[in-house]
Amino acid sequence: MSAPAPAAGGIRFDGVSVAYHGHTVLDSLDLTVEPGEVMALLGPSGSGKTTALRAVAGFVRPAAGRVFIGDRDVTALPPYQRGIGMVVQQYALFPHMRVDANVAFGLKAQRNPKVPKAEIPGRVAEALEMTGMAAYAQRYPRELSGGQQQRVAIARALAIRPNVLLLDEPLSALDARLRSGMLAELARLHRELPDVSILYVTHDQVEALTLADRIAVMDRARLQDCGTPQELYRRPRTEFTASFVGNANLLPVRVGEGGVVLDGDGVTLDVPVVDAVPGATATLCVRPHLVGLGPGPNALTGRIAEVQWRGATHRLYVEVGASGHRVKADVRELRETPALGDEITLHFAREDAVLLAAGVNDG
Numbered sequence: 001m002s003a004p005a006p007a008a009g010g011i012r013f014d015g016v017s018v019a020y021h022g023h024t025v026l027d028s029l030d031l032t033v034e035p036g037e038v039m040a041l042l043g044p045s046g047s048g049k050t051t052a053l054r055a056v057a058g059f060v061r062p063a064a065g066r067v068f069i070g071d072r073d074v075t076a077l078p079p080y081q082r083g084i085g086m087v088v089q090q091y092a093l094f095p096h097m098r099v100d101a102n103v104a105f106g107l108k109a110q111r112n113p114k115v116p117k118a119e120i121p122g123r124v125a126e127a128l129e130m131t132g133m134a135a136y137a138q139r140y141p142r143e144l145s146g147g148q149q150q151r152v153a154i155a156r157a158l159a160i161r162p163n164v165l166l167l168d169e170p171l172s173a174l175d176a177r178l179r180s181g182m183l184a185e186l187a188r189l190h191r192e193l194p195d196v197s198i199l200y201v202t203h204d205q206v207e208a209l210t211l212a213d214r215i216a217v218m219d220r221a222r223l224q225d226c227g228t229p230q231e232l233y234r235r236p237r238t239e240f241t242a243s244f245v246g247n248a249n250l251l252p253v254r255v256g257e258g259g260v261v262l263d264g265d266g267v268t269l270d271v272p273v274v275d276a277v278p279g280a281t282a283t284l285c286v287r288p289h290l291v292g293l294g295p296g297p298n299a300l301t302g303r304i305a306e307v308q309w310r311g312a313t314h315r316l317y318v319e320v321g322a323s324g325h326r327v328k329a330d331v332r333e334l335r336e337t338p339a340l341g342d343e344i345t346l347h348f349a350r351e352d353a354v355l356l357a358a359g360v361n362d363g
Contacts, residue, residue: 009070009083009163009197010035011056016065018051026051027221028065035070038190038198040208042245043218049201052218053166056199058082069164080110082164085157089169093141093149093156100124100137103156110160127159128152130192132185147178151185158193165193167200171207183210205245209233217241233287239356242285249291249327250356251284260284260355262300264323269298271353283356286348288315291329296347300327304342309333318344 011033018026026048033039041049054060055067058079066075074082085106093102103124107115115123128134131151141149150170157165167186171179187210190198202208208215209229217225217232217240225232225241236242239250253260253269255276260269262284271284302320314337316329329346338344 009195010037010068011039011164011197011199012068013052013055014066014068016052016055016062016067018048018055018060019063024221026055026062029223031216031223031226033197033199035197036195037213038200038211040200040202040212040215041218042202042205042208042215043224044203044244046220047218048221049203049216049218050168051221053168053199053201056082056164057084057086057166083160083162084164084166085160085162086166087150087153087157087168087170089172093152095141098138098140099133099144099152100128102141102152103127103159106156106160115160123159123161124155127155130158130189131155145178146174147182150174150182154186154189158189162196165196165198167198169201169203172202172204179207183207186211209245215245217244219244235354236285236356239283239285242354242356247288247328249284249286249288251286251325251327253282253284253355255280255282255355262321262323262325264325265321267300267321269353270350271298271355272350273355276355285354285356286352288328288330290352291327291331291346291348293329293331293344293346295345297349298353299345299347301343301345302327304338304340304344306340307337309337316344318346320346 013029013031016026016029017024029052041052043049051060055062058077062075066073069082104120107120107123128137131154133151133155136144136148171182174182200211212229214226214228215232216223219240225237232241232245236245242248242250252263254263255273255278256268257278259273260271262269276282300320302318304316305319305326306317308315312333313330314334316331318327320327327346
């Protein structure tokens, strides 16, 4: 059974800043989550992502700016009047209540609009069915696995039929296998609730890349970048995005005519330099899985500094040229592992390189 689609929601941050004791923890955030969109807030601890989510929930009051849900300015509204569902890292289930009572709690607490008492059992059953927990309605939280407890927490959030669903590090307490399964379940739920806007806070790039329609990259209380997972992975706009969304080789270069020169080596590399200023310093980004072994275009020769076996692949760390810049290459599992100090040649295609932060000529 599918829940009725809620009214179109969406979230808008309009210059939202939050400060604690004079210290800014969220700085002038402008961001829109469209109705039905999954937006991941991705960043390290202290980046401001959880504060942004709490501002939507109504748990913190912005020092400046406005928060909108749909067309409503909710900045001054208490949490219970915002029509949101929220799931946090530690589930927050009541240990003395059975599963169905835990799910019903949010419905009974809802004031605007108040849910008629006669509707509550049906809404509980509906939410448990959606999350695959209908058979566990009479169990206590202690009788459930971590993944099952998280499903109950999600069912409780969905039972109120929210316009907006807030997920704050919802999978971080689960092991890798359960996390993978819950990601698939969240993706399925999103397909069943296409009008619900989801704001998903995580520091895990895999979760963001797997689930989100768009990713907002946060660092040091500010929004650094925003785009689809494919855009941010394949064509990052900043060094921070390149290093935090996926893994990247970031090499210092100087822009030349029709290419770049690797700092400290004088090696010329054929990469796109559209709109870059000749003579400017820049950073070259190449993903490790796009670096190949052996001679080829944009060849770099160096010595093996470290080898990591990763099952289906080896990651090679190679110190190239006189400068010793370390380049990572993810290659298919090698039958013979190269020894430390062995000389090796790497290469990458022109179209697989991205030039970042090309500024003015400083020479």
